Every structure is written in C-alpha cells, then in structure tokens.
Amino acid sequence: MGQLTGGDPSLLRRINSAVVLRALRGAQSPTLTDLTRVTGLSRPTVEGVVEGLVNTGLVVEEPAAEGSARRQGRPARRYRFRAEAGYLLGIEIGSHRVSALLSGLDGRIIGAGSKEVSESAPSDERLDKARATVADLLRRAGVPRDSLRAVGVGSPGIVEADGRVRLGTALPGWTGLALGERLRRSFRCPVLVENDANAAAVAEHWKGSATDSDDVVFVLAGLSPGAGSLIGGRLHRGFGGAAGEIGALHLLGRGATPETLLSTTDEPLHPLDEKAVAEVFALAREGDEHAVAAVERFIQRLVHDVAALVLAMDPELVVVGGWAAGLDGVLEPLRRELERYCLRPPRVAQSLLGEAAVATGALRLALDHVEEQLFAVEKTVTARR
Amino acid sequence: MGQLTGGDPSLLRRINSAVVLRALRGAQSPTLTDLTRVTGLSRPTVEGVVEGLVNTGLVVEEPAAEGSARRQGRPARRYRFRAEAGYLLGIEIGSHRVSALLSGLDGRIIGAGSKEVSESAPSDERLDKARATVADLLRRAGVPRDSLRAVGVGSPGIVEADGRVRLGTALPGWTGLALGERLRRSFRCPVLVENDANAAAVAEHWKGSATDSDDVVFVLAGLSPGAGSLIGGRLHRGFGGAAGEIGALHLLGRGATPETLLSTTDEPLHPLDEKAVAEVFALAREGDEHAVAAVERFIQRLVHDVAALVLAMDPELVVVGGWAAGLDGVLEPLRRELERYCLRPPRVAQSLLGEAAVATGALRLALDHVEEQLFAVEKTVTARR
Numbered sequence: 001m002g003q004l005t006g007g008d009p010s011l012l013r014r015i016n017s018a019v020v021l022r023a024l025r026g027a028q029s030p031t032l033t034d035l036t037r038v039t040g041l042s043r044p045t046v047e048g049v050v051e052g053l054v055n056t057g058l059v060v061e062e063p064a065a066e067g068s069a070r071r072q073g074r075p076a077r078r079y080r081f082r083a084e085a086g087y088l089l090g091i092e093i094g095s096h097r098v099s100a101l102l103s104g105l106d107g108r109i110i111g112a113g114s115k116e117v118s119e120s121a122p123s124d125e126r127l128d129k130a131r132a133t134v135a136d137l138l139r140r141a142g143v144p145r146d147s148l149r150a151v152g153v154g155s156p157g158i159v160e161a162d163g164r165v166r167l168g169t170a171l172p173g174w175t176g177l178a179l180g181e182r183l184r185r186s187f188r189c190p191v192l193v194e195n196d197a198n199a200a201a202v203a204e205h206w207k208g209s210a211t212d213s214d215d216v217v218f219v220l221a222g223l224s225p226g227a228g229s230l231i232g233g234r235l236h237r238g239f240g241g242a243a244g245e246i247g248a249l250h251l252l253g254r255g256a257t258p259e260t261l262l263s264t265t266d267e268p269l270h271p272l273d274e275k276a277v278a279e280v281f282a283l284a285r286e287g288d289e290h291a292v293a294a295v296e297r298f299i300q301r302l303v304h305d306v307a308a309l310v311l312a313m314d315p316e317l318v319v320v321g322g323w324a325a326g327l328d329g330v331l332e333p334l335r336r337e338l339e340r341y342c343l344r345p346p347r348v349a350q351s352l353l354g355e356a357a358v359a360t361g362a363l364r365l366a367l368d369h370v371e372e373q374l375f376a377v378e379k380t381v382t383a384r385r
Numbered sequence: 386m387g388q389l390t391g392g393d394p395s396l397l398r399r400i401n402s403a404v405v406l407r408a409l410r411g412a413q414s415p416t417l418t419d420l421t422r423v424t425g426l427s428r429p430t431v432e433g434v435v436e437g438l439v440n441t442g443l444v445v446e447e448p449a450a451e452g453s454a455r456r457q458g459r460p461a462r463r464y465r466f467r468a469e470a471g472y473l474l475g476i477e478i479g480s481h482r483v484s485a486l487l488s489g490l491d492g493r494i495i496g497a498g499s500k501e502v503s504e505s506a507p508s509d510e511r512l513d514k515a516r517a518t519v520a521d522l523l524r525r526a527g528v529p530r531d532s533l534r535a536v537g538v539g540s541p542g543i544v545e546a547d548g549r550v551r552l553g554t555a556l557p558g559w560t561g562l563a564l565g566e567r568l569r570r571s572f573r574c575p576v577l578v579e580n581d582a583n584a585a586a587v588a589e590h591w592k593g594s595a596t597d598s599d600d601v602v603f604v605l606a607g608l609s610p611g612a613g614s615l616i617g618g619r620l621h622r623g624f625g626g627a628a629g630e631i632g633a634l635h636l637l638g639r640g641a642t643p644e645t646l647l648s649t650t651d652e653p654l655h656p657l658d659e660k661a662v663a664e665v666f667a668l669a670r671e672g673d674e675h676a677v678a679a680v681e682r683f684i685q686r687l688v689h690d691v692a693a694l695v696l697a698m699d700p701e702l703v704v705v706g707g708w709a710a711g712l713d714g715v716l717e718p719l720r721r722e723l724e725r726y727c728l729r730p731p732r733v734a735q736s737l738l739g740e741a742a743v744a745t746g747a748l749r750l751a752l753d754h755v756e757e758q759l760f761a762v763e764k765t766v767t768a769r770r
Contacts, residue, residue, distance in 0.1 A: 244699075
C-alpha cells in the first residue's frame with residue numbers, strides 16, 4: 001500500500017493555484033470575477049493566487065483596452081497567461097534528418113528547422129547536427145537559450161529513463177549512447193529523451209489522427225516496424241522502455257529478414273534505403289512480377305506485426321506513420337486483414353503529422369514536463385494501492 | 386483537459402476517513418493515540434473519524450483485555466476493523482468446473498467450493514451449477530447471502546463493462562450471454578464479471594508468482610492461449626476488453642489450427658480435451674516420433690504468441706498458468722526463446738495459484754470494488770489531462 005497522509009493545507013493551495021492557472025490559460029484575458037466564477041473559488045483565494053502567479057512571471061495584468069472604461073469607476077483588471085515566460089524544444093534525431101520545433105509555454109509552434117544527415121554518420125556528427133539545428137532555430141526566432149524550460153528528444157531505439165540508448169541498431173554508434181547526458185550539456189533545462197515511435201504516438205494524440213481516442217497504437221511502418229502505444233491517454237513505455245518493438249517477432253518464424261523482405265533480386269536491401277523500397281513499390285504498380293510478390297511479402301509482414309500489437313493491446317485506433325504509410329496499398333490491406341482476424345478490430349488511420357510526428361511528440365513531452373510542474377497536483381494526492 | 390475543482394473540505398474528511406481506516410486495518414487493535422501517531426492527524430480529527438466508522442459498523446471497540454489495566458485510570462480504548470462486517474465471493478466459471486471462494490472484508494479466504502460441469506453443458510446448466518456452488522458454500526460457512534458486499538466472476542471470453550460476453554467460443558451458448566445481469570438476480574450486491582486470464586493476472590499479483598512486480602503478463606496456456614496484463618499494477622483490459630486475446634494470431638500465418646496443432650493423427654483434437662493433450666505429452670516423453678513433433682509445434686506456437694505479447698507490452702514478468710503450464714517442458718523452451726528474441730527479455734515464472742488463480746482473481750476484483758468505496762480517495766482527486 002502506498003503512503004497517504006492526512007489533509008495538507010499547502011496541498012489545497014497548490015490545487016487552487018493550478019486551477020486558476022488552467023482557467024487563465026483557457027480563457028481570453030479573464031477578470032478576477034471571471035476566474036472566481038469559472039473556478040468556484042472564493043474571491044480572496046483567487047486574488048491571492050493570481051498575485052502569486054504574477055510574481056512568478058507566469059501571469060501578467062493586461063493593459064486596459066481603449067474605450068473599455070466603464071461608466072462608473074475604473075475597468076476591472078484583466079489577466080493573461082504569459083506563454084512567452086518560457087520556451088520549449090522538440091527534437092527528432094532520425095536516420096536521414098535531424099529536425100527541431102520551438103514553442104512557447106502554450107505549446108503553439110513558433111519556429112522549425114532541420115538538417116540532412118547521412119544514415120552512416122557517426123553519433124558525434126549526428127549530435128553536432130542536432131546542436132546546429134537548434135542553434136539556428138533559436139537565433140532565427142530570437143529566443144535566448146536560457147529561456148528554454150524543457151527539451152524533448154525523439155530517437156530510434158530503446159531509451160532508458162535517464163536518456164541512455166539501451167539498444168539502437170538503426171543508427172551507427174547509437175547502442176549504449178548516453179544521449180540524454182550528451183544533450184543536457186547544451187541546455188540548462190531538463191532534457192527528456194523518448195523512443196521515436198512513442199513520441200509520434202503522443203503527437204498524433206495531441207494534434208494528429210488520434211485526438212479523439214485515448215487508446216491508440218501508432219505504427220512507425222518501415223522494413224522493421226516499431227510502435228508506440230497510449231493507454232487511457234498515457235504513453236505505455238513498458239517495464240524496460242521496449243514496448244512496441246515488435247520488429248523481432250518475425251525472427252521466431254522462418255520468414256524473410258527485413259533486408260530480404262522487399263528485395264526483388266538476391267541482393268538484400270539496406271533497411272533504411274527508402275528510395276530503393278519506393279522503387280520496388282513503383283515497379284509493383286507497373287506490374288513487375290517480382291516486385292508485386294515483394295510488396296505482398298512486405299504487407300503480410302506488416303499486417304502480422306500490427307495484428308500482434310492489436311491482439312495484445314486492444315486499442316481503439318491504429319495510426320500508421322513512417323515512410324511506408326505514404327506508399328500506396330499499405331493501409332487498405334492492413335484494415336481488411338485486421339477486420340478479418342481481430343476479435344474487436346480497431347479503426348485504422350493514416351498519420352496526419354507525417355514527417356513532423358516525432359519532433360511534435362518530443363515537443364509535447366517537453367510541454368508535459370513543464371505542465372507537471374505548473375499543475376503539480378496529480379502526483380501529490382493520488383493514493384496508489 | 387479533465388475538470389479539476391478547487392479545494393473541497395468534504396474531500397479532506399473523506400481522505401482522513403480512508404487514512405484512519407487503512408491504519409486500523411494495518412495495525413493490531415490500535416488505540417486512538419496509536420492512530421494519531423500513524424496517520425499524522427490531530428487527536429480530535431481521529432476521534433471524529435473513528436466515531437463515524439464505529440457508527441457504520443466497519444470498526445468496533447475491542448473489549449479491554451484482562452490484566453491490561455494501567456496503574457492509573459482505565460486502559461486506553463482499542464479498536465479493530467470488522468472484517469466480518471461484510472463478505473465477498475470470487476467465482477470461476479470454467480469449461481469443466483465451476484468454483485467459488487468466500488472471504489471477509491479483509492480478503493482472507495474462509496471457504497471454498499466447486500462442482501464439475503460438462504464442457505458441452507448449455508449456459509443455463511452452467512449458471513445453475515454456479516448458483517448451487519455458491520449456495521452450498523454460503524450454507525457451509527454460515528454466511529447469510531445478504532451480507533455479501535460484492536461478487537467477482539471470472540469467465541472465458543471477451544467481457545463487456547456491463548458483464549455481457551461479447552465473444553466466448555470456449556463455452557456453449559456463451560457469446561452474447563448477459564452473464565452479469567443473469568447472476569445479478571441471485572445477489573443484492575454488485576456483481577463484477579471479468580475475463581478469466583485477466584482475473585488470473587490480478588490473482589498472481591495479489592498472492593501468487595507476481596507479488597513483486599507491477600508489470601506482468603499472465604498467459605493462460607492451452608491450445609488457444611489467452612492472456613491478461615497488469616501495467617503499473619493495474620489491469621489492462623484494452624479498449625474493448627479484448628486485450629491479450631492473442632489466440633487469433635496464428636490465423637494470419639499458414640500454421641496449424643489449435644485443433645490440429647497437437648494431433649498426432651489426422652483427427653483433430655478437441656481444444657478442451659486436456660486428457661488427450663496430456664497423453665500426447667506423455668507419448669512424447671516416451672519418444673514417440675509423432676508426439677515429439679506435435680509437442681514441438683505446440684511449444685513453438687506458444688513461444689510465438691507469448692513473444693508477440695512480450696514485444697508489444699514489455700512486461701517485467703511473464704507468469705504461465707492454465708493446464709499447459711503443468712506439462713513438462715513448456716517453461717524452459719519458452720524462457721530460452723524469449724531470451725533469444727526479445728530485446729529486453731522478461732522473467733518467466735510458473736503460476737503459483739494453479740487451478741485457483743481465476744477464482745482468486747475474481748475475489749480480488751470484488752475486494753477492489755469494496756475498497757474503492759471504503760477508501761474512495763483516488764478517483765475523486767486525480768486530475769487527468
């Protein structure tokens with residue numbers, strides 16, 4: 001049984017503060033009277049909380065609008081949440097590209113940048129590209145580095161809680177890399193590292209295909225698919241951060257390896273050679289016999305992997321992203337086969353965020369971190385068995 | 386964003402009441418002074434709460450023990466939680482057997498009973514057996530039916546929130562059965578119906594092989610395996626209650642059906658014919674070539690299904706139960722193959738509760754329901770995004 005201590009008056013103050021801050025963020029320059037009405041708190045409580053929030057710089061009194069003076073007395077003071085009180089970054093470190101998104105404390109994106117990187121680049125070079133991408137972005141946006149409050153990073157591989165990559169075969173030198181620690185040297189704020197498919201799942205739930213569902217499996221479809229899951233709106237990382245790494249399942253059968261799966265010759269394809277894969281799909285559309293067979297193998301494998309995830313997790317919705325999602329003829333067979341084999345087939349949708357999914361999810365994780373501090377209620381008062 | 390309202394004094398009272406009740410359950414006849422010390426609450430608060438609990442019948446003042454009188458004044462009053470203030474049932478409805486467990490409000494089992502039932506029995510007969518098992522058990526234990534506070538039921542199939550069986554191919558007439566509603570007519574308390582593998586997962590976590598882990602996959606191993614999962618100590622039912630129903634996965638390949646998987650002849654085995662299956666395993670131990678091949682097929686299938694669950698969920702621990710767990714040579718190959726193919730292999734343990742797992746889990750779910758009412762803190766104050 002977890003510890004649960006008796007009623008704590010400072011807890012009440014924190015709840016009230018979080019309630020007022022939420023109301024401030026949700027409303028258009030509310031007055032103290034508005035806040036009293038929305039929160040159900042007493043006027044003196046709201047006044048005290050707002051004064052405290054103004055002192056921290058998170059809230060500011062709005063200047064009175066022209067002509068808003070009431071007939072009698074001065075106009076009621078209006079307040080607003082200062083999204084510019086701090087900034088957040090979402091970074092994707094990918095095999096071909098490093099990209100970054102910048103937002104204020106409201107999560108609205110105010111800048112973006114990216115740089116190409118070779119799939120064979122060593123980890124130092126890849127990290128340098130990430131740093132350079134961020135430096136460019138901050139300079140262009142005129143945002144000083146020390147106003148960053150949190151940085152989220154999405155990366156391939158199994159990522160430990162401290163940001164170390166436990167296993168990352170997709171990128172050279174990635175397994176064992178202390179990714180979080182290395183990036184923390186460039187920032188004075190928390191740096192949160194997350195598996196790329198996990199980050200993409202969070203992103204689709206935030207502003208993509210999954211905004212209306214809390215039970216989602218996001219599939220990063222490629223030659224070796226990965227997946228991220230939300231259960232009840234929360235990211236399911238698994239005990240060791242390896243949940244959804246379904247790519248190894250085919251090793252148990254006598255099926256093709258990822259490299260031979262889509263090959264139309266005896267030569268294996270490089271798992272990250274998206275261009276060669278796209279060519280196989282193009283050949284298949286033209287009716288090339290070997291290519292058609294290869295595409296069928298690829299889709300069968302994807303269906304099998306996704307079915308395993310769906311049977312294990314029973315999500316409401318499957319979102320398919322990654323480069324393979326853009327290829328013709330992937331989504332329909334997937335939908336049809338899941339209908340056939342799953343006891344309760346989920347909806348299947350394509351990623352809305354596409355290439356931006358991982359960086360967007362990384363940004364959301366940074367925002368989550370900051371909001372947990374601003375609205376730190378949940379963790380404190382939840383009694384767990 | 387979920388609703389979060391401001392500080393609520395009645396919430397504080399409820400928290401305090403739950404805190405005192407927990408302390409009372411955890412201690413050996415504590416005094417008010419003991420309770421004040423353990424809870425950190427003030428003396429008048431503890432006095433008020435204990436008085437309220439005595440009025441509800443959940444707590445009683447202990448008679449002063451002989452010789453416990455202090456030199457000065459009368460001895461301090463001692464209190465105890467009344468586990469006998471209500472009773473709980475855990476029922477398993479299985480293919481060959483219906484069984485039930487009885488406990489007080491502390492979850493300690495005070496009675497058990499079971500009846501055989503034919504695997505081909507229609508649903509009415511199976512429900513009659515369940516009712517008769519309960520009636521016998523209550524009579525033997527001397528517990529009046531109207532002192533039951535909650536009844537948990539574990540059953541094969543996908544079970545909806547209201548206790549209806551959405552799909553249940555293992556038992557005749559089970560699909561579409563309003564199991565919860567039918568059983569509710571026999572009781573005046575809440576009846577909670579849960580999938581059998583889910584109930585077993587809860588049981589192993591409560592008092593079986595998984596007491597030290599909160600991230601567990603329980604596999605009900607048989608010809609068509611089912612599974613239940615705990616994530617962070619909580620049951621993961623899936624969006625439609627179908628999580629873990631991994632048995633359909635093989636349909637996607639060109640593998641054997643459950644019926645032909647273990648057959649050593651051209652005749653398919655009935656999926657519930659445990660005796661025939663055990664004979665195949667016995668033959669394999671004697672070196673029979675067909676039987677050895679059949680057992681290998683069976684284990685490969687089980688490994689594949691469990692690997693799919695493990696890759697999707699990434700549990701800390703896999704507990705194997707069901708009749709196949711008792712067969713020689715299932716656990717070791719499973720452990721070995723998971724080590725080989727999973728990026729982060731889980732521990733693998735055999736069910737400790739064996740045949741009692743499902744009924745024990747059903748009892749725990751009934752206890753959870755009652756405790757949620759007694760210690761109703763969590764749901765009230767958790768702010769969800």
